[in-house]
Amino acid sequence: MFKKKNSFFALGLSGLVTLGIIFFQPNINFDYDFESFFPQDDGELSFYQEFRSEFGNDNDYLLIALGHRPDVFDSGFLEKASLLKKTIKGMERVEKVISLLDLEEPMISPFGIRSQPLLEWDEQVNLTRSKNRILESNQWKKNLINETGNYILLLVHNQQMISKEEGDILYRNIFGAVENSGFTDFYIAGKIQAQGEFVNLMQDEFSSFLGISGVLIVLLLFLIFRTLWGILIPLIALMIGFFWSIAIPLYLGKPLDIMSVMQPTILSVIGLAAIIHFFNQYLNYLRHGYTKEDAIEKSFLEILPAVFLTSLTTALGFASLYFTSVPTLKFFGLYTGLGVLVMFLSVILIIPGLLYIVPAFKQKNEEKNAENWRIGMRKAFSFVLLNKKTIPLIFLLITISCLFGVSRLKVNGYILDNLPVGHELVEGFDFFDKNFGGSKPLEFSLQVGEEAENIFQMEVLKEMEKFERFISDNFETGAIISPLSLVKKMNQAQNSGNEKAYAFPSQGQLIRLKPYLKEALELSPVKIVSDDLKWSRISTRVEDYGSEKGKRLKDKMEAFLESEVNQAYLVVRMTGTSHLIDISHESVTDQMLRGLVFAFFLVALITGLLFRSWRVSIIILVPNIIPLIWMGGMMWAFGIDLKLTTAILFTVAFGIAVDDSIHFMSKLRLELNKGRTWLYALKRTFIDTGKAITLTTIILVSGFSVLIFSQFGVTFYSGLLISFSLVFALVADLLLLPLLLLFIGKRLGKV
Template sequence: MAKWFSVGFWEAIARIILRNRIFILSLIALFTVFMAIQWKNMRFTYTEANLLPDHHEVNEEYKHFLDKFGEEGNLIIIGVQDTTFFSSKSFEAWTKMMETLKTDKAVEFVVSVESLQKLQKNQEDETFEMVPLFDPKKEKNDTYLAEIEKELFENLVFYENLLYNKKTGTIRSAIYIDKEIVNTQARKTFIDEVLIPEIKLFEEKTGIDLRVSGMPYIRTLNSQNIIDEIGLFVLAALLITSLIFFFFFRSYRATFISMCVVIIGVMWAFGTLGLLGFEITVLTAIIPPLIIVIGIPNCIFLINKYQQEIKNHGNQAKSLQRVISKVGNATLMTNLTTAAGFATFIITDSELLTEFGIVASLNIVLLFILCLLVIPIIYSFMPLPKEKHLKHLNKTYTKTFVNWIEKTVKEKSISIYISVVVLLVASIIGIYQIRISGSLIEDMPKKTDFFRDIVFFENEFDGVMPLEIMIDTKRKKGVMKLSTLRKMDELQETISEIPELSAPSSIVNLVKYSKQTYYNNNPEYYELPTAQEQGFIMTYAKNATKGGKENLMKSYVDSTGQYARITTFMKDIGTDKMVKIEEKLWDKINKVFPPDQYKVTLTGKALVFQKGTSYLVDNLILSLLFAIFLISLFMAYLFRSFKMILVSLLPNILPLLITAGMMGYLGVPIKPSTILVFSIAFGISVDDTIHFLAKYRQELKANNWKIRKSVFNALRETGVSMFYTSIVLFFGFSVFMISSFGGTVALGGLVSATLLFAMLSNLLLLPALLLSLEKTIANEQAFIEPKIDILAEDTIENELNDK
């Protein structure tokens, strides 16, 4: 009954498609136009990927920090390391550039040497005043600039490691972007149309090379790289798959039809992003080329079947009907398993991966429907393929490959098992060498100027990735108590001892500066006041920096005086190092700040990303197990045999283990981009298993349950199509290796390698297992009568054979 329904259902589908060709094509055209209209709703991400769920504790702490101090990723830094900087010509150009930037509405305020404010004691009013470093009455000639340079480097200790590096002479300026626009299109407009042109103008005037960094700048240029690569990926995927397709089929017509189908699929993918309102991120950007790579194998199966039928009997109507009725079911199941591999990301509770999983899995199913409709309909309007178009069906290189596979399975099954065991042991050893990386910048393009600038600032100022410590004193104005300041100073000393972190800054630095100012700017007094000094120095300090954009106090302490922040920057380090740094910081925090008096939070974008990576790695196993479970259900529904589920899973799990071992040996870390590999590759590689076992079951019944004969018949029948599709997928995913993003390169290379291993595993290990388990499988009646007949046999032919 189930078999009759399967055959009858797909024959009915074939009749509906072929009898309503114009209507169906019109619907597809209208739907494509509708999806193209949705492109206007596409938007590009303006923030880093938040890999944690919104309700996660780390996210909650970060939001609490933002509520108190606002967006902490709004700093752009411009650095210069040149001995001629303090010359009148260069400094004039620098001043002009900074004045232009300050007046832009996107800028909140600027801390820069030409407009630098310094504290000055006013004994009459018992306060500190902020006065310009430069005397406005004096001419900024070379002599005066030399004096300023000396004062800056020798006396203004407060600004050391903030605005200058005393050892190398590097100067930098801090530009704080308006927090309201830092995560919007306005930020990109400012950087593209104001900041970058001004920097280029300065460099042309002076010949001095400026360095630019900071999260808003990095994010803007990185996002632009993502946008630029979408078109590159799509074109490269179309080129490589069309060349391979033409090489196999030697038909311009078949190649053109296939390319049109996948291009429509790409249009639908972009439309889905717009329709659902999802942002284009480094992950969703790879979906359009992914659609091309996955869509071509569908075209290969359908066109190959059509040409085989034409070669057998030359009847076009009959051939098209069989393409739909005999291949449709198998192609549906393989597309569902592929979609299931992507759909597993939906359960990760990460918005980034959930959106990726939804769009990818949905469009894979839509692509199957598109292929099944368009290819038979288009061919129904065309003349029959010529003899030259069918020559590829008898290519000698494919026959040679299949013969080698058959001979190896037949004569060297022991060698296959030994090779599997050796690979398995080596892979397990490699897996133990895998490291986890949670770096914000590791996947960024290494050859870009902005990445080289990141490295520059890491060397000069120990990093650009913000790490924040928020201290809740649990009482108003508790921050300015001397006991609290001393505890913060003790923690800052620990931070300074960690090589991967930059010199910290907080209200402590400002109080130390106040004491230095009180003692006539003597650098030796840059320290916290004693208990005796506290009264009169803090009286001065409380009135310092009141009001105005240059109010440094508000950057370090909230308006109630209850919360303080300590800001440091971290280098590009891995998760393992960050865990050790966290442990060291928490050891100190727990000793210095009693929990009953203080609540201390460790947060910041860099840390949130690190925690997000760890969270995803923890969910990776769950996601992969879910993919295996989901696909096992497909296999159980199709073949009705527990033993066949095990036999089918082993050849597909082995390539995943080999790839994981390779990652360990090659030093490719587990990170958000590479954790996608396993579920994607598993969902795709199991397609070959379904095709092979479906044909094997069909052969088994036709040959009176003779296992050996059925295995080799299935191998000869499906080996060529498995080879074709695997080659397309291998080179298709290799397209991602042209990316400038390290994570995308790793994703492409690892998936390609996994699918190659999977092809060999399905062609060598799977048949060997079937032969080795010959007696037990032959008795599995449930396998012999599956729930769904995947490769539906032609009912007319069966009736003739019965007669």
């Protein structure tokens, strides 16, 4: 299979495939879609899609705060802000802009509804009167103006479900308009801004990690082999393999996303780990006097099954994420798993042919290094045998302690928790959280109960008032837009705009204002009631306080609705994009267990069939489940919360960490097939494989450690947690696995 003729044919075929990709390049594009984090199998998503078709998307807006000292009630500032508002309002794909600058308050007279401006600045007396009216009203503070009055809000509603490309263009135009208007004190936050910033960061980090991975690989290869061909051959194979791996999803129309940032490092270090196993065996044969041709053929034939099995289990570890319900995780797992297999193909198709072309090479100080490794591994094996009671006890105590930590892990996530504290984008959203009632949309569906005729029935409004008071007190919301807020505004309009009349109407007041409701609904800046008056919404904004607090508030709300709200008149249901993201974080345990159980089953099945022993399946699982428990304990100790982007790391870490155990077991089987006794075969396996799995772990940890320099939370935690889990797995494979095998050998009567 790996003879010279076959290897040259494989090398030529690889070259043709690479040239084909170069000449027919796929379209490279990046994307970040918030909705790709929604669980697709949850009924809440279907309900929100129906809700959205009736009332529109809840997060297609951009918040712009313009500041002025000591306050915004300056005619020059307001005139400049008004011109900016008109400019933005006239832009393509802007549906409306809401602000105090041209907001009009309704007045009901015998002649119908008329309106008067809320804010007038043509004369100082009008400006002073407007200032007093606005700052003394709870309707506008932390809504369209902050409490201290030195920032005014422009709420820009952009086109519904705007595409990423169109959103980028619109945001650039809006940002340019703000800068060109001469404002120096301003904040901006919103979906079209966040998606653009995320994609820019992804592009920068993807390029950075691609370059860093290349430098790291060259450095590691130099440290290990200290020879030109020992660097160039692996580098060529890895570059081509990565090129193939990235091309596949792009050809299939899958853009690169936030998870793709990790792929250069993941695929490179996994591919390099496989190469080390082949090269280690190749150099071993050369050292024992074999010709270059025999060394290539024998080393690749001998190591191929183990490397294929480890690549397969790693790929399956990633691919198991496909069985989660979150699109971003599904496709990351699928294409990264496929990429691992493609990297394996590139190694076995390219490296043998290149080794036949170049002269046989040796590591610097090879004999001395090999002897040092053998001495070190012998001492380590003796240490394991001398402490065969102490080692399991220590593992047991650490594992029990970590299980305690795992049981106390919090499930908590934020919309922008992939970005570091202090990032410009995070600071913008924090500003609106503190000054304008929040940046995160919060939506509730309101439907009339079986005993109600329409949403404006007095009994329905009374139940709505109880619920609004509850969410205002507990969710700490900004301004609330709802049928009740509309009714209160109309009641105020009936009383000549008196601020005290912005209150729940009496039965008589409600009857008098009903003839004007249709016109008022048509004038509303957002749709709040369905045409049949049986379905409506409460729309507001809140601070992004995390999914853990959101879950507590939701449970409290459900209890309140059950005990305090008469559902015969009003049926309330939380919905919206923020709610769906919180659900994704809440389902993290289920998502994690689903992936892990699938990975455990496949690894146990494959290894059991290959080694024809259920005992081997269990033995391989035990030292690889323990590092996952330790990783969970470390998360608790360092205060790292469970969320979608950290929970998936358990599955990924297992898929990679299990490789060392498989290499160990494969070598043990080879030694036993040579007729060696169980204990001697175990010793030979420990000495020979110990070096390889230690080197590959160093390589993998070095590679994954690079990810801690990422600005993305998901990438940072991937680097940190997977690196530690790989170290834990190496410790388990070198200390615990031999003792488990020794125990099995005694049970079988072979020791």
